[in-house]
Amino acid sequence: xxxxxxxxxxxxxxxALTPFRHPSYRRLAVALVLATFAGGVWVVGLVWEVIxxxxxxxxxxxxxxxxxxxxxxxxxxxxxxxxxVPQKVILLGVAATELSCMGLVAVFSLADLTQLWHLVxxxxxxxxxxxxxxxxxxxxxxxxxxxxxxxxxxxxxxxIRPTIGQALGPAVAGVVVGAASPGAxxxxxxxxxxxxxxxxxxxxxxxxxxxxESGPTSVLHDLREGFVYMVRTPWLLATxxxxxxxxFLIMGPLEVLLPFLIKDKLGGGPxxxxxxxxxxxxxxxxxxxxxxxxxMPRRYLTWMNLMWGVGCLPFAVMGVATAIWQxxxxxxxxxxxxxxxxxxxxxxxxxxxxxxLLGRVSSLDFFVSVSLMPVSMAVAGPVSEAIGLRTTFLIxxxxxxxxxxxxxxxxxxxxxxxxxxL
Numbered sequence: 001x002x003x004x005x006x007x008x009x010x011x012x013x014x015x016a017l018t019p020f021r022h023p024s025y026r027r028l029a030v031a032l033v034l035a036t037f038a039g040g041v042w043v044v045g046l047v048w049e050v051i052x053x054x055x056x057x058x059x060x061x062x063x064x065x066x067x068x069x070x071x072x073x074x075x076x077x078x079x080x081x082x083x084x085v086p087q088k089v090i091l092l093g094v095a096a097t098e099l100s101c102m103g104l105v106a107v108f109s110l111a112d113l114t115q116l117w118h119l120v121x122x123x124x125x126x127x128x129x130x131x132x133x134x135x136x137x138x139x140x141x142x143x144x145x146x147x148x149x150x151x152x153x154x155x156x157x158x159x160i161r162p163t164i165g166q167a168l169g170p171a172v173a174g175v176v177v178g179a180a181s182p183g184a185x186x187x188x189x190x191x192x193x194x195x196x197x198x199x200x201x202x203x204x205x206x207x208x209x210x211x212x213e214s215g216p217t218s219v220l221h222d223l224r225e226g227f228v229y230m231v232r233t234p235w236l237l238a239t240x241x242x243x244x245x246x247x248f249l250i251m252g253p254l255e256v257l258l259p260f261l262i263k264d265k266l267g268g269g270p271x272x273x274x275x276x277x278x279x280x281x282x283x284x285x286x287x288x289x290x291x292x293x294x295x296m297p298r299r300y301l302t303w304m305n306l307m308w309g310v311g312c313l314p315f316a317v318m319g320v321a322t323a324i325w326q327x328x329x330x331x332x333x334x335x336x337x338x339x340x341x342x343x344x345x346x347x348x349x350x351x352x353x354x355x356x357l358l359g360r361v362s363s364l365d366f367f368v369s370v371s372l373m374p375v376s377m378a379v380a381g382p383v384s385e386a387i388g389l390r391t392t393f394l395i396x397x398x399x400x401x402x403x404x405x406x407x408x409x410x411x412x413x414x415x416x417x418x419x420x421x422l
Contacts, residue, residue, distance in 0.1 A: 014293065017152070017156070018149050018152050019145045019149050019152050019153045019156060020156075022144060022145055024144050024203055024204050025144050025145055025153070027199060027200075027202045027203045028144065028200070028203050029156070029160070030199045031095075031196050031197075031199035031200035031202075031203065032157065032160055032196075033160055033164055033196075034192050034193075034195045034196030034199055035095065035098075035192075035193060035196035035197075035200075036160055036161055036164045036165040036169070037164045037165065037168060037169045037172075037192050038098070038102065038169070038188075038189045038190070038192035038193040038196060039098075039165050039169065039189075040164060040165040040166060040167075040168065040169015040170050040172075040173065040277075040281075041169045041170070041172055041173040041176075041185055041186075041188050041189040041192065042102055042169075042173075042186065042189040043169075043170065043173075044169070044170045044173035044174055044177065044185065044270070044273065044274060044277070045173050045176075045177065045182050045183075045185035045186040045188075045189060046063065046105075046119065046123075046182075046186070047060065047259055047273070048177045048182040048185070048270055049105070049109055049114060049119065049182040049183070049186065050063055050116070050119065051259075052109075052114075052181075052182050053114060053115075053116055055116065056260070056381075057256060057257060057260050057380070057381035057384060057385070058381040058382070059116060060256050060259070060381070061252075061256050061377050061378055061379075061380055061381040061382075062116070062120060062378075063116070063119045063120055063123050064123070064255050064256055064377040065374050065377040065378045066120040066121070066123040066124040066127070067123035067124060067126060067127035067377075068127060068251075068370060068373040068374035068376075068377050069124060069127065069374045070123065070124035070125060070126065070127025070128040070129075070130075070131070071127040071128065071130055071131045071366070071370050071373070072127075072131070072367065072370055072371060072373070072374060073128065073131070074128050074131045074132065075131040075363055075366050075367035075370070076223055076226075076360075076363055076364065076367055077131075077132075077219070077363075078131045078132040078133075078134070078135045078136070078359075078363045078366070079135040079223075079226060079359045079360035079361070079362060079363025079364060079366075080219050080222045080223060080226075080359070080360060080363070081132060081135075081136070081359075082132070082135040082136040082138075082139045082358075082359030082360075082362070082363065083139065083208065083222065083356065083357070083358070083359035083360055084208060084222075085136075085208065086205050086206065086207070086208055087136040087137065087139055087140035087143075087206070087208070087359075088140070088200070088203060088204075088205050088206070089205075090132050090133070090136035091133060091136055091137060091140070091200060092197070092200060092201065093129075093132070094129045094130065094132055094133045094136075095193070095196060095197040095200055096197060097125065097126070097129040098126055098129060098193055099190060099193040099194055099197055101122045101125055101126050102186060102189050102190040102193050103190040103193075104122065105118065105119065105122050105186055106183055106186035106187040106189070106190045109181070109182055109183030109186055110181075110183040110184075110187065131363075131366065134362060134363070134365075134366045135358075135359045135360070135362040135363040135366060136359065138346065138349065138350065138358060138359070138362040139358045139359040139362060140206065141153055141350060142350050142355065142358070143206040143207075144206065147350075147351060150346075150347045150350045150351060151291070151292060151295075151296055151343065151344075151347045152292050154288075154292070154342070154343045154344075154346035154347050154350075155288050155289060155291055155292015155293070155343045156288075156292060157288075157346075158284065158285070158287070158288025158289075158291070158292065158339045158340070158342055158343045159284075159285040159288045159289055159292070161284070161339075162280065162281035162282070162283070162284025162285050162288070162335055162339055163281050163282060163284070163285040164281075165281065166277050166278070166280050166281030166284060166335070167277065167278035167279075167280070167281030167282050167285070168278070168281070170273070170274045170277035170278060170281070171274045171275070171277075171278045172185075172188065173185040173188070173189075173270075173274060174270045174271045174273060174274025174275070175271070175274070176188060177270045178269070178270050178271055222360060223360070225357065225360065226357055226360030226361055226363070226364055227364065229353075229354075229357055229360075229361060230361065230364050230368075234411045234412065234416065235301055235411060235413055235416045235417075236353075236361070237411070238407045238408075238410060238411030238413065239301070239304070239305060239345070239407065239411075240364070240365060240368040240369060241368070241407065242305060242308075242309075242403050242404060242406075242407035243308070243368070243369045244368050244369055244370075244371050244372050245372070245399075245400070245403050246308060246309070246312065246400045246403065246404075247369055247370060247372055247373050247376065248372035248373070248375060248376045249312070249376070249395065249396045249399055249400055250312055250315060250376075250396045250400065251373050251376045251377065252376035252377055252379060252380025252381075252383075252392075252396075253315060253318075253380060253392055253393050253396045254315075255377065255380075256377060256380040256381060257380050257381075257384050257389055257392060257393070258273070258276065258318075259273050260384075260389065261318065261327075261389050261390075261393070262276065262324070262327065264389070265389060265390070266321070266322075266323065266324055266327070268324055272324050272327075275324065275328060276324070276327045276328055276331045277331070279327075279328040279329070279331040279332040279335065280331040280332065280334060280335040281335060282332060282335065283331065283332035283333060283334065283335025283336035283337075283339070284335035284336060284338060284339030285335075285339070286335075286336050287335065287336035287337060287338070287339045287340035287343075288339045288340060288342070288343050290340060291340045291341075291343040291344060292343055296344070296347065296422045297344070298417070298418075298421065299414065299417055300344050300348065300417055300422060301348075301408075301413040301414070301416060301417040302408055302413055302414055302417065303341070303344070304341040304344045304345060304348075305341070305404045305407055305408050305413065306404055306405075306408070307337050307338075307340055307341040308337070308338065308341050308400065308404055309400045309401040309402075309403060309404025309405065310337065310401050310404070311333075311334060311336075311337025311338050311341075311400075312334070312338075312396065312397050312398075312399075312400040312401065313397050313398070313401065314330035314331065314333045314334040314337075314397065315330075315334070315393050315394075315396040315397030316393065316394050316396075316397030316398055317329075317330040317397070318330050318331075318393045318397070319389075319390040319391065319392070319393030319394040319396075319397065320390065320394070347422075348422070349361060349362060349365065351422055352420065352422070380392070
């Protein structure tokens with residue numbers, strides 16, 4: 001913050017809040033809060049809509065897998081588009097797609113017309129829209145705030161997404177589902193999605209940063225350029241490969257099996273599911289706030305990967321839990337150690353990746369990280385039926401720590417972070 005900024009406000013803002021000096025970012029943050037809240041309500045409402053249709057783990061796996069496949073298929077194209085088209089235009093299209101899908105499912109649920117294939121199709125479409133969201137959003141942020149505030153921006157969003165999307169949204173959804181119906185919760189999600197779309201429309205349009213390009217290029221050229229950069233950058237490639245394995249191990253248990261662990265093993269219901277998700281979200285907010293309030297750690301690559309790997313151990317605790325409160329505590333720790341390194345990772349991409357490649361590298365990050373997600377979603381139900389829910393959670397909690405250690409040593413991450421301090 002400059003001396004002028006301090007004088008105009010009368011006080012120095014905490015490090016984590018400095019991005020709110022910028023009107024454009026304040027408007028974007030409002031849109032993010034509303035859209036994130038809608039997403040949190042939607043996730044829980046969708047789970048209990050599947051259960052209302054007498055679905056089990058296999059049926060929920062089908063819906064979740066459709067969403068993951070939708071994310072995966074256009075993920076690489078999303079990065080090319082983000083480096084060619086104003087990012088605000090892309091985000092508006094994503095928001096409008098989500099609103100349409102949420103509204104349609106809400107109407108079907110309230111009219112008791114929902115069929116499982118409806119949820120599969122909608123899950124796929126929303127997933128495909130999100131494949132364009134992440135690279136566009138990541139590439140847009142450096143145009144809205146200064147470079148030295150990107151860690152704070154990613155920290156604030158690291159608080160918003162878990163607090164609003166994984167705590168408040170699911171908590172409200174659990175209450176609404178318990179008091180009324182899944183359709184009522186899905187209606188709340190659609191209304192908030194509309195409000196988020198309106199807020200996003202107020203953010204000013206910014207130009208696409210293509211300064212390193214000498215002229216028009218083909219889509220295939222742009223894809224190849226981003227892929228070559230990823231393969232030739234050891235810290236990026238190693239972290240993405242580790243992340244893809246971690247996602248394969250944990251996303252099925254988290255997204256598909258957790259509701260059934262609560263319901264079948266511990267006798268819980270929608271309120272307990274929402275409580276566990278809320279604890280995960282609050283933990284994520286705490287972890288993000290801690291990282292956003294401090295300078296970038298010197299050993300940023302080592303700490304980031306270790307926190308992800310060790311941070312999965314609470315899954316093992318969930319596997320042996322005998323009461324809901326134990327799940328709540330484990331979810332809090334899991335959220336904190338999962339979200340904290342996400343703040344470092346987002347800032348790392350925005351500061352070390354060339355601006356004209358940021359959209360494509362972000363999409364490759366998205367693609368590699370979620371490439372095994374559909375498989376995780378698809379096999380979670382059958383695997384849990386074969387070896388048991390608790391054993392599945394134990395495996396998800398222990399293997400990521402080993403994978404993190406291998407990535408750190410194999411890619412010589414400690415040497416890289418010393419040679420490239422942030």
